[in-house]
Amino acid sequence: MRITCPLCGDRDSREFSIRGHETYLDRPAPDAGEAAWDDYLHLRDNPAGETAELWYHGAGCAAWLRVRRNTVTHEVLKVDLVRDVTGGDHAD
Amino acid sequence: MRYSGLQVLAQGLMGNRGWKPVWRDPEPKPAYDIVIIGGGGHGLATAFYLAKEHGLGNIAVLEKGYLGGGNVGRNTTIVRANYNLPGNSEFYSHSLKLWEGLEADLNYNVMHSQRGVINLFHSDGQRDAYARRGNAMINQGDDAILLDREGCRRMLPYLDYDQTRFPIYGGLYHPRGGTARHDAVAWGYARAADRRGVDLIQQCEVTGIDIAGGKVTGVQTTRGAIRAAKVAIVVAGRSGQVAAMAGLRLPVESHILQAFVTEGLKPCIDHVVTYGMGHFYISQSDKGGLVFGGDLDFYASYAARGNLPMAEHVMEAGLTLMPMIGKARVLRSWGGIMDMTPDGSPIIDKTHVDGLYIDCGWCYGGFKAVPGSGFSFAHLIATDRHHEPAARFRLDRFRRGVLLDEEGTGSQHNLH
Numbered sequence: 140m141r142i143t144c145p146l147c148g149d150r151d152s153r154e155f156s157i158r159g160h161e162t163y164l165d166r167p168a169p170d171a172g173e174a175a176w177d178d179y180l181h182l183r184d185n186p187a188g189e190t191a192e193l194w195y196h197g198a199g200c201a202a203w204l205r206v207r208r209n210t211v212t213h214e215v216l217k218v219d220l221v222r223d224v225t226g227g228d229h230a231d
Numbered sequence: 232m233r234y235s236g237l238q239v240l241a242q243g244l245m246g247n248r249g250w251k252p253v254w255r256d257p258e259p260k261p262a263y264d265i266v267i268i269g270g271g272g273h274g275l276a277t278a279f280y281l282a283k284e285h286g287l288g289n290i291a292v293l294e295k296g297y298l299g300g301g302n303v304g305r306n307t308t309i310v311r312a313n314y315n316l317p318g319n320s321e322f323y324s325h326s327l328k329l330w331e332g333l334e335a336d337l338n339y340n341v342m343h344s345q346r347g348v349i350n351l352f353h354s355d356g357q358r359d360a361y362a363r364r365g366n367a368m369i370n371q372g373d374d375a376i377l378l379d380r381e382g383c384r385r386m387l388p389y390l391d392y393d394q395t396r397f398p399i400y401g402g403l404y405h406p407r408g409g410t411a412r413h414d415a416v417a418w419g420y421a422r423a424a425d426r427r428g429v430d431l432i433q434q435c436e437v438t439g440i441d442i443a444g445g446k447v448t449g450v451q452t453t454r455g456a457i458r459a460a461k462v463a464i465v466v467a468g469r470s471g472q473v474a475a476m477a478g479l480r481l482p483v484e485s486h487i488l489q490a491f492v493t494e495g496l497k498p499c500i501d502h503v504v505t506y507g508m509g510h511f512y513i514s515q516s517d518k519g520g521l522v523f524g525g526d527l528d529f530y531a532s533y534a535a536r537g538n539l540p541m542a543e544h545v546m547e548a549g550l551t552l553m554p555m556i557g558k559a560r561v562l563r564s565w566g567g568i569m570d571m572t573p574d575g576s577p578i579i580d581k582t583h584v585d586g587l588y589i590d591c592g593w594c595y596g597g598f599k600a601v602p603g604s605g606f607s608f609a610h611l612i613a614t615d616r617h618h619e620p621a622a623r624f625r626l627d628r629f630r631r632g633v634l635l636d637e638e639g640t641g642s643q644h645n646l647h
């Protein structure tokens with residue numbers, strides 16, 4: 140699997156580490172309650188097909204990326220900087 | 232047909248022409264008391280114990296592919312009871328006891344081999360952690376022996392004891408741990424369930440779960456609708472999709488785990504050995520192949536095959552630990568889809584729908600759990616009460632914050 144970083148170009152997936160589903164961008168408020176935190180930390184749609192995840196380009200530019208990927212074919216569909224997705228306001 | 236030594240002899244003399252198909256291939260009936268979705272190890276064991284322990288008869292197991300084609304036939308076959316946490320300890324202890332009587336129970340040779348599992352440690356801190364784990368195992372009534380370096384050397388002379396980066400300090404030896412023939416476990420449970428009247432229906436994919444007034448009424452399948460008073464979901468890596476048919480969102484993410492096997496070699500690795508400083512564990516199958524594996528690829532996947540970086544990492548870790556395997560040629564590698572929970576422990580519970588039960592989240596440790604999970608899940612389905620050794624495997628423990636995090640790595644699906 141290769142990932143095209145918007146800043147560094149096409150790279151071996153070993154340069155990146157994965158954090159998990161992009162759910163992690165929607166961190167609830169500390170007092171949002173059990174259900175919101177359960178959703179954020181534990182519950183997953185777990186799609187067989189297209190998904191969106193957070194990857195970190197540790198061995199490259201050190202940017203956080205949002206990677207759209209297919210979990211059945213391992214095809215990488217689209218990669219954005221998390222900064223651009225959230226307007227710079229990355230909560231995690 | 233009951234299997235016995237006499238049968239083998241008699242059939243041998245008659246040219247082996249008398250063997251019968253091992254289970255029936257029935258058409259699905261319009262209705263059952265209990266429908267089990269998923270013909271893997273856990274689904275088949277659940278059906279068997281429902282029939283054997285609870286005397287229930289009108290049961291179907293629906294399998295979308297063929298029996299044993301999922302993870303039960305893809306794993307590296309380690310069977311052990313070396314857990315630490317209350318909640319896990321008693322469950323795996325119970326499961327290992329069922330393994331020890333399984334072949335007689337099923338009248339089937341599952342090639343259960345208690346060759347011993349040795350977990351190596353490589354620092355003082357790791358030794359302390361394993362000493363503690365060993366004590367927990369002994370408290371649970373199971374067996375554990377802390378080996379020092381010389382003790383390891385006597386049992387595992389082929390390890391690289393001279394490596395300076397991760398020196399071998401010793402190992403935690405679990406003599407009753409070992410391996411079993413994975414396919415035989417699926418086949419043995421399938422045959423035993425069939426003999427007790429369970430309908431095993433293959434090529435039958437469940438596509439919907441029917442619910443009326445908060446109560447389950449049946450399932451939709453590629454072979455038509457089937458009514459059922461109780462429905463049990465036991466579909467491992469596909470848990471997310473099947474649970475979604477009932478509007479249920481699970482604390483599960485599906486990940487890929489790879490495994491590898493070499494060409495057949497003369498016996499050289501007598502135990503199951505795990506490396507404490509890299510993702511690597513190994514045993515030798517009865518055919519002689521070295522069977523080994525490592526960690527998840529870490530990203531969510533339904534591909535049933537992994538990528539090369541983890542393959543390379545596993546080989547590197549193996550060669551660091553036991554350079555002698557470097558000359559063996561790898562014949563095959565494959566992957567299985569693992570139902571990973573955020574704390575690494577499983578779920579055996581009821582759901583918000585009356586009559587709908589779920590057994591999932593076995594991560595990469597569900598083979599050893601096949602007998603225990605089948606037994607405890609059958610108990611829950613038959614009696615509507617949790618079986619004591621599995622009473623902590625609750626669906627809502629994540630929301631309540633009572634995780635069963637055996638490795639202490641935190642609440643993330645790919646860290647266990």
Ligand SMILES: Cc1cc2nc3c(=O)[nH]c(=O)nc-3n(C[C@H](O)[C@H](O)[C@H](O)COP(=O)(O)OP(=O)(O)OC[C@H]3O[C@@H](n4cnc5c(N)ncnc54)[C@H](O)[C@@H]3O)c2cc1C
Nearest residue numbers: 269271272273295301302303306307309437567597598599
């Ligand atoms: C490489 C690898 C190594 C492993 N090593 C070990 C080990 O050493 N020790 C250990 O204890 N565990 C190990 N495991 C884990 C263990 O194999 C699994 O936890 C366990 O097999 C899962 O339960 P199962 O057998 O019921 O799953 P499966 O065999 O996957 O059964 C689930 C079944 O459900 C069926 N299904 C799915 N969706 C539907 C549907 N909609 N309708 C009908 N049927 C459906 C599937 O086709 C499948 O047959 C390993 C796993 C892998 C992949």
Ligand SMILES: [Zn+2]
Nearest residue numbers: 144147199200
């Ligand atoms: Zn980059």
